[in-house]
């Protein structure tokens with residue numbers, strides 16, 4: 583059986599990741615409430631109960647509150663930190679308000695950002711640090727210096743990127759002594775550009791596809807773990823009210839529901855299983871805080887293994903809302 587790129591790099595963890603972006607509630611500097619901590623702990627426990635052992639953060643999520651809440655839970659649970667893989671991101675800065683206004687891969691910013699992350703999460707090291715969004719002013723040698731310092735000090739074990747094209751990754755990688763092992767992008771049954779890009783080569787329809795050419799193949803050739811943010815498409819195929827949604831979404835949600843009933847599983851498992859069926863062995867980063875919905879994702883990997891080519895294409899063509907070229 584093929585193994586996940588992260589496993590090939592010696593990181594043993596779950597296929598599913600819990601995205602911790604909503605742990606801190608609103609994106610402001612309001613104080614953290616006991617209710618927010620309680621809900622986050624419920625979500626964490628639901629994730630652990632179905633074998634999720636990897637957690638995704640970013641320094642900017644709810645302006646640091648999500649990491650602070652996660653850290654407060656870790657402090658009360660000795661031993662948990664060593665059982666899980668913690669990933670966070672840096673490289674985006676806020677301006678005056680809660681809107682990110684600058685991308686920043688300067689050495690000074692990255693070093694300070696990682697210190698802040700470790701402090702809020704109350705941990706000594708990050709398993710994986712991702713660069714959140716490509717900084718046009720990125721200087722690979724400067725990033726290499728920062729990564730080298732973070733690695734040598736033991737603060738970060740592995741590095742990766744998010745929302746980057748193969749060209750940007752290659753540009754950065756040639757300066758680094760540490761291998762970039764992750765790329766995290768938006769991919770789902772709703773956000774289909776990651777599949778459309780490959781099938782519309784040499785087609786006018788390809789002009790509107792919004793995904794870097796060759797990215798899926800590049801990741802597989804480089805043993806780079808692809809992670810999908812937004813994998814549940816905010817619940818569009820698994821129970822969210824759809825009256826405002828286009829016909830292809832409504833029709834696909836109905837198909838997902840029928841498939842879930844036939845296979846005696848949940849719509850969440852079908853939606854995630856569809857994504858995980860791809861040979862790149864994508865890791866979905868689920869963003870629900872609802873404990874029941876987290877548990878409803880339990881069967882996703884099994885559904886991926888059981889999903890036939892015919893079923894996969896049926897869902898893809900329905901969600902595309904147009905025929906294959």
Ligand SMILES: NC(=O)c1ccc[n+]([C@@H]2O[C@H](COP(=O)([O-])OP(=O)(O)OC[C@H]3O[C@@H](n4cnc5c(N)ncnc54)[C@H](OP(=O)(O)O)[C@@H]3O)[C@@H](O)[C@H]2O)c1
Pocket residue numbers: 600601602603604638639714744745766767810811812813814815816817818820821822823867868869870871872875
């Ligand atoms: N790298 C990047 O640039 C980037 C960008 C965005 C996010 N991320 C990461 O990816 C994670 C997931 O992203 P996401 O939140 O967009 O993903 P998602 O898993 O597709 O969506 C989760 C959202 O959908 C809602 N939802 C799910 N099922 C629902 C249903 N049946 N009915 C109503 N609402 C439903 C959830 O609400 P409930 O909580 O109520 O279930 C939650 O607000 C984030 O936490 C973060 O870690 C990364």
